[in-house]
Amino acid sequence: QVQVVQSGSELKKPGASVRVSCKASGYISIGYGMNWVRQAPGQGLEWMGWINTTTGYPTYAQGFTGRFVFSLDTSVSTAYLQISSLKAEDTAVYYCAPSGDYFFKYWGQGTLVTVSS
Amino acid sequence: QSALTQPASVSGSPGQSITISCTGTSSDVGAYNYVSWYQQDPGTAPKLMIYEVNNRPSGVSYRFSGSKSGSTASLTISGLQAEDEADYYCSSYTTTNSWVFGGGTKLSVL
Numbered sequence: 371q372v373q374v375v376q377s378g379s380e381l382k383k384p385g386a387s388v389r390v391s392c393k394a395s396g397y398i399s400i401g402y403g404m405n406w407v408r409q410a411p412g413q414g415l416e417w418m419g420w421i422n423t424t425t426g427y428p429t430y431a432q433g434f435t436g437r438f439v440f441s442l443d444t445s446v447s448t449a450y451l452q453i454s455s456l457k458a459e460d461t462a463v464y465y466c467a468p469s470g471d472y473f474f475k476y477w478g479q480g481t482l483v484t485v486s487s
Numbered sequence: 488q489s490a491l492t493q494p495a496s497v498s499g500s501p502g503q504s505i506t507i508s509c510t511g512t513s514s515d516v517g518a519y520n521y522v523s524w525y526q527q528d529p530g531t532a533p534k535l536m537i538y539e540v541n542n543r544p545s546g547v548s549y550r551f552s553g554s555k556s557g558s559t560a561s562l563t564i565s566g567l568q569a570e571d572e573a574d575y576y577c578s579s580y581t582t583t584n585s586w587v588f589g590g591g592t593k594l595s596v597l
Binding site: 472475 | 534
């Protein structure tokens with residue numbers, strides 16, 4: 371059974387950085403992508419992009435370039451989302467979800483990032 | 488990539504059927520049969536309900552079904568139950584090797 375476990379909630383001040391981790395265990399198809407999805411308070415789901423777990427190559431959706439970085443540590447099967455120069459509008463729940471196919475069967479539990487002074 | 492278009496809300500009485508539409512373009516919904524639907528209860532992660540237009544994962548009730556015509560996909564829930572009350576999102580793979588979600592639909596069971 372696949373499990374996807376994310377790091378806990380974060381409270382950060384504007385201008386700071388945050389790193390969210392996402393560990394996948396169990397069988398997932400070779401060469402899967404780890405996707406990141408943002409959900410702002412009271413809003414819908416927004417696909418941020420993904421990182422190829424075989425090549426480490428990241429792809430960012432429009433609006434998520436520059437301050438957002440996807441990375442991997444394959445030795446511990448963990449993906450990371452780093453957001454720098456945090457702004458109040460980055461306050462959201464961030465989900466990771468592996469995609470071996472063209473849908474998201476498994477999801478992390480979500481990580482709430484709150485940006486407030 | 489613009490979000491797929493869903494109605495903000497739909498409602499129905501127990502036992503009735505409802506349909507949620509999801510309208511995209513020839514670059515996403517209309518391009519492939521890679522439309523999926525997710526159910527989300529407050530404070531929880533989304534749950535896959537339908538994949539590849541009309542396939543149900545193991546454990547999802549037969550009352551949930553999907554279809555597609557052109558650039559519009561639909562999710563139908565038959566025999567509506569109180570437990571179906573949730574937010575529903577459609578998603579599609581796109582011709583730019585990315586994914587796009589719909590804006591979400593709040594289902595109320597009256």
